[in-house]
Amino acid sequence: MDVGSMINILFEDNHLLVVEKPVNIPIQEDDSKDKDLLTLLKDDLKVRYDKPGNVYLGLVHRLDRPVGGVVVFAKTSKAASRLSEQVRTHAFKKIYHAILCTTNLPSEGKLIDYLIKDEKKNMVQVTNEKNPKGKKAILRYTILSKKEDLSCAKIELETGRSHQIRVQFASRKAPLWADQRYNPHPKENGQIALWATSLTLIHPVTKEEMTFISNPPSTYPWSLFKEAIK
Secondary structure, rough: OOOHHEEEEEEEOOOOOEEEOOOOOOOOOOOOOOOHHHHHHHHHHHHOOOOOOOOEEEEEOOOOOEEEEEEEEEEOOOHHHHHHHHHHHOOOEEEEEEEOOOOOOOOOOOOOOEEEEEEOOEEEEEEEEOOOEEEEEEEEEEEEEEEOOEEEEEEEEEEOOHHHHHHHHHHHOOOOOOOOOOOOOOOOOOOOOOEEEEEEEEOOOOOOOOEEEEEOOOOOOHHHHHHHHO
C-alpha cells in the first residue's frame, strides 16, 4: 500500500512522525480488524527505511475513528516517554474545530463535566462528581461564527477523555453535526464535523516548541466557515 499517497506526513525526523489522520481509519487496531493508522505507518517506515524486524512507533494520544486531523507518533521509546509526560502535565496543546447544531451557546465558555464510559457499547455519558468511576473532563471553546442554525467552535482541550468534545457539547443540546453516536438527529451518511486542527508540543530532544496545523475539509458544512477558521 502506498501510504504516501493516502496519508499526509506533516513532519518527520528521527524522533517524531506527525501526520494528518484520515477520517474513518482507527488509530490503532480495534474490534473491527480494519487496517489501522499505527500499523499502516509502521509498514510504511519498514519499507521506506528498509528495516528488518519490527519497527517501533509509539502511540502518544488518540483521535476517534471518524475524526481527522493532526496526530503525532514517537519513533523512539524515549520520545514516547517524554511526549506522554507532556500529555500528562498539559504541556501538549490540542486545538479542534467543530460544527455544532445550535446557535444558542454563549460566545465562549469553559465546560467541566464528569464522564463515564460504557466499554461494551463504546458510549460515554455525563455523570456527577460523586460517581467514583467518573473522570473529570475540561475544555474551553470560542464560537467563531454562526450560519444556517450552526455554530463553528474553536476548542482547546484541557483533558483528553474518550469522546469528550462530542459528549460535553451534546449534553448541552449542542451536538456535533453528523455525529452518528451522540447527535439525536444525525445526517445519514454524513461525516462528523470535528477536526484536530492544531497540535503544539515541545520536541522531546531539541526542546523546541513546535506547532503543526491541519485544515478541515472544504466540504459542507466546513465550507460555510472557511473564513472564520482561517
